[in-house]
Amino acid sequence: MRIIVVGAGVAGLAAAARMGGAANDVVVLERGSAAGGAALSWGGPCTLTLPAVLRDLFVKTGGRKASGGGALEDNVSLVPVDPVRRFVFADGTSLALPNTARGATKDAFDAAFGDGAGAAWLGLLDHGNRAWSAIRPTLVEVPDASRAELWRLYRSGSGRRAIAARRTLRQVGAACGIRDPRMLAVLDEYALGAGSDPRFAPAVLATRPYIEHAFGAWRVVGGVPELARAMYERCVARGVAFRFGAEAASISSGSVTLASGEQLTADVVVAAVDAQVLRRLTGEQPASASKTAATAGYSPSLLSLRLEASADLELPHESVFFGDPGRAATDARLDALFPASASASASASASGTHRVPADPTLRVHAAPEQPRELVVQVDVPCALPDEAAHGYVPTLVELVGQRLGLSPEVTLTLRETITPADRERATGVPGGSVNGPAITSVGSAILRSPTVQPIKGLLHVGASSRPGPGLAFAALSAWNAAEVLRPTRV
Ligand SMILES: Cc1cc2nc3c(=O)[nH]c(=O)nc-3n(C[C@H](O)[C@H](O)[C@H](O)COP(=O)(O)OP(=O)(O)OC[C@H]3O[C@@H](n4cnc5c(N)ncnc54)[C@H](O)[C@@H]3O)c2cc1C
The missing domain is CATH 3.50.50.60 (FAD/NAD(P)-binding domain)
Structure with missing residues (x-):
């Protein structure tokens, strides 16, 4: 053939x-x-x-x-x-997420957010487990699965409960006991990682933290x-x-x-x-x-910075630094990333103007082989023009230094910037969107x-x-x- x-x-x-x-x-x-x-x-x-x-x-x-x-x-x-990643919050709390171990995961959440937090997170993982068990054999690993298979799943009581189609990820999280805004920020990360606005992300995305927890997280050396x-x-x-x-x-x-x-x-x-x-x-x-x-309703893009520190840094494989976890600050961040969302300001989406998050979440990646190199990813709106992206970079570099808590003698040098427009040029994906629709x-x-x-x-x-x-x-x-x-x- x-x-x-x-x-x-x-x-x-x-x-x-x-x-x-x-x-x-x-x-x-x-x-x-x-x-x-x-x-x-x-x-x-x-x-x-x-x-x-x-x-x-x-x-x-x-x-x-x-x-x-x-x-x-x-x-x-x-x-x-191990840890899979370290979540660091504006108030100084941090959570080192263990790789696969259930008991250690519960302990880590309790230690970071107080008693009961671990049980709430495990409850969410259990929901993800049920959802994965329901969709994997019926929708994921069935080459020509269609809406018919989805309806069949809805018609069975266990399938309906597992998918919880009418509920959002946040609602399922709340039902499990996730109410601390910092924990909510951790949950939101899994929605954003799939290209979904956490305010509307469907409950089935609980499969993402479950998959990571159950099958582990790995890195490729190099x-x-x-x-x-x-x-x-x-x-x-x-x-x-x-x-x-x-x-x-x-x-x-x-x-x-x-x-x-x-x-x-x-x-x-x-x-x-x-x-x-x-x-x-x-x-x-x-x-x-x-x-x-053409790009309305598309997932956000990422702005990537490659930085070199003037001294060796000891960082985990991935660290996520959050800004203000409050409701207003979170909504402002998400409105900037999802201009097509219902709650976004009508004028921003109508005029097609792009705003960058004023208080972004920074994802910092490091590899022990290169102790001075950092790759920083920041969510930005799909199709952010190059001018706006490059204008944002100096603020971000300063923010990286602050959030890493670098001493004044350690400097960061910008080695490379990859903008949404660069991504579009490299892959042809409109607006440089990372996760498709x-x-x-x-x-x-x-x-x-x-x-x-x-x-x-x-x-x-x-x-x-x-x-x-x-x-x-x-x-x-x-x-x-x-x-x-x-x-x-x-
Ligand atoms: C910054 C960043 C960080 C990420 N981090 C992770 C991570 O940690 N873990 C993870 O699992 N995923 C991560 N992802 C997502 C992951 O990289 C993508 O989901 C995956 O690589 C997509 O692969 P693809 O083959 O579907 O699409 P693409 O990689 O976009 O491949 C499409 C290819 O088609 C080519 N093409 C397009 N149009 C044409 C045409 N007309 N004719 C011929 N060729 C064409 C393009 O040049 C491109 O090579 C990340 C993505 C980004 C951008």
């Missing part, structure tokens, strides 16, 4: 590796000059959850023996992180570009051909036309690009749609853009397709697509 994969991000690489081999003739078309996509555009440390998805990919495409290409751990150095390299090499070993600088201009059934005018044909086209890019390529959405309209419901969290598209022979994989954003889910979407092509299913 001849297969064209459009896009060489993690999802495209995972799909190409799975579909490559003797049976198929696979070519990957990538508009950029290297494989990795978004994973390259944030140049650094990552937190990997559900490593089983990538382990399965490497075993199924090369076997466990080094002679066959080897398992994931033969190709990248994967290290469990950062996520190492993972992209290993996946690319696996593809090449499987006979997959790559064409870089090859931008698809349109996709139709069994054919891809490049920007150069060249036309390529195939039995199957796997679009491993953002859902909005796919709609443009298939002609479903007018290319002339204004950027404001903002998640507002169970359907938008899991069903998203379907694997099997209405156009014959067209499959969609990636962070904006099913089952959701992030490295593991992007790779899982490729498993879904490969399942569709299994001879027993066609």
Whole structure:
């Protein structure tokens, strides 16, 4: 079978590796000059959850023996992180989140927020467990699951309770006893990490803290570009051909036309690009749609700073520094990030102006191999113009120094800035949005853009397709697509 994969991000690489081999003739078309996509555009440390998805990919495409290409751990150095991350609050409280241990997790929450906090968090994880057990076999790992499967789940009492479709993540958290605004900020982080406004995030996103807790959090030594390299090499070993600088201009059934005018044909086209890019390529959405309209309802982007300290720093793998946890300050932060949200100021969204959060949450990543290097991620609105992003940077650098509590003799030097516009240039994702369409419901969290598209022979994989954003889910979407092509299913 001849297969064209459009896009060489993690999802495209995972799909190409799975579909490559003797049976198929696979070519990957990538508009950029290297494989990795978004994973390259944030140049650094990552937190990997559900490593089983990538382990399965490497075993199924090369076997466990080094002679066959080897398992994931033969190709990248994967290290469990403990703590998973440290949450630091404006009042000086901090919470070091342990990796997987239930008892230690309860103790850590009690120590940070007082007795009962640990039990409340475990209650939320249990809800996440029930939701994951309900959706995994019915919606997540079913390649062509649709609304019909979701309705079937709603119709069973246990399914309805597990998904809690009418409730938000915050409401489920409150029912479990999460009321401290600092704990709420921790919960909100899991909604934001999926591209959802925490005020409206559906309860099913409790699966995210559950997955992290149950299956652990890991880092790739050398950062996520190492993972992209290993996946690319696996593809090449499987006979997959790559064409870089090859931008698809349109996709139709069994054919891809490049920007150069060249036309390529195939039995199957796997679009491993953002859902909005796919709609443009298939002609479903007018290319002339204004950027404001096209990006409304899209998840925020990230502003990334690479900083170098003048002295070695001892920092955990990931630290999250929160600003004021009060209701008004939190709403102001979220209004800035989600201009399309109902509660956002009408004038801000109507005029299309972009505001940056005045009191942002900073996510600081560090790796012990490079004790002077920091990568800082800050949520910013999708499509934030470059001018506004660069204007924001000096404030952020100062804030990083303050929140890290650096002594005056330690200085931070800015080495690199990656803006939403840079992300858009690197990946083609409109506005540089990181997680595709903002998640507002169970359907938008899991069903998203379907694997099997209405156009014959067209499959969609990636962070904006099913089952959701992030490295593991992007790779899982490729498993879904490969399942569709299994001879027993066609
Ligand atoms: C700053 C940052 C930090 C993150 N941190 C984490 C983390 O810690 N843990 C985690 O799990 N996830 C993290 N993520 C999310 C994760 O990186 C993404 O979900 C994942 O990499 C998306 O992969 P993808 O293959 O779906 O899309 P992409 O990586 O966007 O790949 C799409 C590819 O398609 C190409 N393309 C686009 N249009 C065309 C076209 N017309 N023709 C040909 N090629 C085209 C693009 O150039 C790109 O290479 C982070 C993301 C960012 C930006």
